[in-house]
Amino acid sequence: MTAATVPAPSRPAPSRLRRTLALAGAETRLLLRNRTAVVNSLLLPLFFVALVPLTDIGGEGALGPRLVVTSLGVTLVFLTYYNLVTTFVARREELVLQRMRSGELSGAEVLLGTAVPTLLVTVAQVVLVLAGSAVIGEWAAPVDVVLPLLALLGGTALMTLLAVASTSFTRTPESAQITTLPLVLVATAASGLLYPLDVFPDRVAEVLRFTPVEPVVELARLGLAGQTWDGQAVDWAGAWAAAPQPLLVLGAWIAVAASVSRQVFRWAPRR
Known part of the structure; x- marks a missing residue:
């Protein structure tokens, strides 16, 4: 057999992780080209750190942990959830999702790769608030570090899935301002985000503990501030x-x- 007839070795197909990271890298480069979005992502958390000490947001206790708990909830709702709804809808209406899914990427890889830049900004904003609270001398050692991490991981997963589900009744990126409003209002008023649930009657507060964002806020508050949903101070074991x-x-x-998202998500726009 001559050299010309020797078949060339086949290249191994890229793994799921490599494909997802490649798409995430492309999406991140698109985000970094938007200087306004990058500047806002960096400045808004610092503005939040400067603003909250002037208010009574987040209840009682050390200011630093309250800042981080509040910023986590606010970032998950107003950045992660809202941005992902608009991003997924925009990509769907431009037929980008449909084209990517027709290749080697699976549906989960397309959605995760598209979401990665927003999730990275979410983590960065929370870290900036934590660092800012330490710089102004308001940080206090957390009661437990695992519970806040679970809150962050679980919260980002939940907001991503809720964003995917919300695209089913969001026709355009602009209409996301309306379709995302119910969750935003519930998260703001009923999650203990801006004020503790113990301001409500006991039965109402118990019901509100089953709203989507409340467990994220509750877990973060338990670990960072050592406080239960009704304001009781606890140690590590109590948390x-x-x-x-x-x-x-x-x-x-x-x-x-x-x-729900698996059943209702559409890869192509309705015509």
Whole structure:
């Protein structure tokens, strides 16, 4: 057999992780080209750090942990959820999602790769607020570090899945201002984000603990501020003793959102 007839070695197909990272890298480069978005992502958390000490946001306790808890909830709702709804809808209407899915990328890889830049900005904003609270001398050692991490991971997963589901009734990126409003209002008023749930009657507060964003806020507050949903101070053991309900509620919401989004998400626009 001559050299000309020797078949060339086939290249191994890229793994799912490599494909997802490649798409995430492309989406991140698009984000970095938008200087306004980058500047806002960096400046808004610092503005938040400067603003909150002038208000009474987040209840009682050390200011630094309250800043981070509030920033986590606000960022998940107003950045992660809203941005992903508009991004997914824009990509769908431009037929980008449909084209990417027709190649080697699976549906999950397309959605995750598209979401990565927003998720990175989410984490960066929370870290900036944490660093800012330390710089102004308001940081206090957390009661537990695992619970806030679970809140961040679970919160980003839930907001991503809710964003995917919300695209089913969002026809254009502009209409996302309306379609995302119900979750934004519920998260703002009923999650303990801006004020603790103990300001409500007991029965109402117990019901509000089952809203989507409340378990994220509750877990973050337990770990960072050492406070339960009704304002009681707890240590490490007490924080974990109070954690099962918000963990179960958050897990249930993630499961429901994953099931619904799988059934209702459309890869192409309605014609």
